[in-house]
Amino acid sequence: MNSLFTKKKKNIPLEQTPKLATFQQLAELGDTLVLICNEHFEVTYMNSLATSLFKFNSSDKPSIYQYIKDIDKLIRRASTNPVKEAIVIPFGWTSKEYYLTLQSFENQALIVLKDLEVINQLKQDVNNIKITAEGTIKAKSMFLANMSHELRTPLNAIIGMSELLTDTSLEPSQKDLINNINQSGNILYDLINTILDFSKLEANQMGLEAIPININQLMSELHTLFAHQASVKKIDLYFETEDHIPHIIGDPTRLRQILVNIIGNAIKFTHIGSVKVQVKMKSFVQKNTTLEFTVEDTGIGFSSDVKEKIFMPFAQVDESITRQYGGTGLGLPISKSLVDLHGGTMDVTSAIGKGAKFIITIPFTLAPTTSLDSFIKQTVPNTVTAKILVAEDNQTNQKLLTMQLKNLNYDVSVVENGQQAVEEYFENDYDVIIMDCQMPIMDGFCATLIIRQQEELFDRHVPIIALTASALKEDKEKCIESGMDDFITKPVKIETLNKTIQHWLAQSTVPKE
Amino acid sequence: MEENIKLFIQDMGIDSPEDIKNLYFDYLQETSVIIEQLASNFSTLTCSEAEKLVHNLKGVSANLYVQGVYQAALQLDDYLKGHLGESIMDANSCLLLKNLVNTYEKESKEINSYFESNLNSKIG
Numbered sequence: 158m159n160s161l162f163t164k165k166k167k168n169i170p171l172e173q174t175p176k177l178a179t180f181q182q183l184a185e186l187g188d189t190l191v192l193i194c195n196e197h198f199e200v201t202y203m204n205s206l207a208t209s210l211f212k213f214n215s216s217d218k219p220s221i222y223q224y225i226k227d228i229d230k231l232i233r234r235a236s237t238n239p240v241k242e243a244i245v246i247p248f249g250w251t252s253k254e255y256y257l258t259l260q261s262f263e264n265q266a267l268i269v270l271k272d273l274e275v276i277n278q279l280k281q282d283v284n285n286i287k288i289t290a291e292g293t294i295k296a297k298s299m300f301l302a303n304m305s306h307e308l309r310t311p312l313n314a315i316i317g318m319s320e321l322l323t324d325t326s327l328e329p330s331q332k333d334l335i336n337n338i339n340q341s342g343n344i345l346y347d348l349i350n351t352i353l354d355f356s357k358l359e360a361n362q363m364g365l366e367a368i369p370i371n372i373n374q375l376m377s378e379l380h381t382l383f384a385h386q387a388s389v390k391k392i393d394l395y396f397e398t399e400d401h402i403p404h405i406i407g408d409p410t411r412l413r414q415i416l417v418n419i420i421g422n423a424i425k426f427t428h429i430g431s432v433k434v435q436v437k438m439k440s441f442v443q444k445n446t447t448l449e450f451t452v453e454d455t456g457i458g459f460s461s462d463v464k465e466k467i468f469m470p471f472a473q474v475d476e477s478i479t480r481q482y483g484g485t486g487l488g489l490p491i492s493k494s495l496v497d498l499h500g501g502t503m504d505v506t507s508a509i510g511k512g513a514k515f516i517i518t519i520p521f522t523l524a525p526t527t528s529l530d531s532f533i534k535q536t537v538p539n540t541v542t543a544k545i546l547v548a549e550d551n552q553t554n555q556k557l558l559t560m561q562l563k564n565l566n567y568d569v570s571v572v573e574n575g576q577q578a579v580e581e582y583f584e585n586d587y588d589v590i591i592m593d594c595q596m597p598i599m600d601g602f603c604a605t606l607i608i609r610q611q612e613e614l615f616d617r618h619v620p621i622i623a624l625t626a627s628a629l630k631e632d633k634e635k636c637i638e639s640g641m642d643d644f645i646t647k648p649v650k651i652e653t654l655n656k657t658i659q660h661w662l663a664q665s666t667v668p669k670e
Numbered sequence: 671m672e673e674n675i676k677l678f679i680q681d682m683g684i685d686s687p688e689d690i691k692n693l694y695f696d697y698l699q700e701t702s703v704i705i706e707q708l709a710s711n712f713s714t715l716t717c718s719e720a721e722k723l724v725h726n727l728k729g730v731s732a733n734l735y736v737q738g739v740y741q742a743a744l745q746l747d748d749y750l751k752g753h754l755g756e757s758i759m760d761a762n763s764c765l766l767l768k769n770l771v772n773t774y775e776k777e778s779k780e781i782n783s784y785f786e787s788n789l790n791s792k793i794g
Binding site: 550551552553554556557561564565593595597624626647648649650651652 | 692726729734
């Protein structure tokens, strides 16, 4: 029997060691049963819970076999590693399941028993919390999708209608009023986009595109965007791009968003001096590179103790800044979250009155080439492999679209009128619907209206992209008013097609099942 | 027409010569039927019926970069949209239809010539 236990160093029972008090305190914690048996398989110790349950009396030294059968086999196994398994302990006519942990040492065995019913209940509670949390996330995602659609649709109408009005004959005073409406609509549109982006990031529902980006072109566009603003404030604006920055694979919309927020802030808080924007390659390994974007200004700056605060949502340095400069306080937090989403880092150094310097580093994969031919054949897959439904009555157009979409690795189904499109929507899940406007039996507008009405039943919003041969404003307005999310004008170029689909796949906030 | 087909190849992401040829031949087969319907039945079609046919022709011509037919179809389509409740038979609509048919005949020959010289095949 003695050989079952690990070799002892000294023949001192645990209960007589100086560590007894500590051990007993630990043994009383929680709701586990703690037992010790000696080399003779006699129980020499039970904690209070076990004592109460088993009516233990230490002077009796009951046999451990009373409680745990095959204890010798368990102790033999415990000579190498602790034993952990479920066992059944009899209580008169009944029995109870426990989770046993047994470790042998110094001619003794330490046995810890946990009520399996309690463990199973905990597992069930955790599972329930997980289900509730998933439900909350799904509800939040649906809210985002619905709010996005509900807010943007009427706002699109306001902006679109005011733009149409500017093309009509108006008095100068009327033109001013319309321009104000248009500007306010655009400001509100940007604000809604900012808030919805923030909500999406908070709910971990922001996706990223993966398409080629020309960094030089992006920097040039940003320079053009901010040149007038800097000129009005009489501050210098410099853009420096290192030579040989390669084309990379990324999300141009989100990358632009990060830089627009940072550069916009730099110009806003600078009244004299300059804003300098630099981009360089920080590292280059095989087909990957890390780009470093630096935005440095000579503006009002801030103290180091508020450095963390500026990345917190809705916070600015202090209330006087909010009153003087305005802003939602979301730009920097969104930029930070987007940088994190890219797997990058953002750091800032500043001092009051001495400007600020933001350094953003983001890892990217290199784009193979910039030619369209390579773009089609590149091995970098789309971010999402998606199911696309095409509703188009013309057979040649059907074949063309099918070829294009299959070349882009999408799963394509084709129908030839709006009625079939609605039927397909009911029967199958699609990630995007590409809908021709004019079709026999039921046109695209009618089909879209029906699909939108039924969306509540199916609990998801499917992006619908209109195909139109018309570039007229009223035709585009009709598409939006019927509930379509976007439109592509024929000829449907493959770059436009892919970019539009990728945009709406990334916009979709409904988790895939 | 050769320049347009080259633009199509460049922009539309279809790089298989066989697929490109088949698309253009499908276009010619499909649109020849539309042109025939318009030309033969113009006096009996309503503006709305004619507009649907012309709109179809316009869209597929745009997609296949058959620019002349697209432009001619666009002009007739715009005219018909403005006269949907009226009789189709007037001087302007006849003129626009004649222009469309002539342009279609010219460009379909050019498409056949292109594929004859480049890919050694022609629609019968």
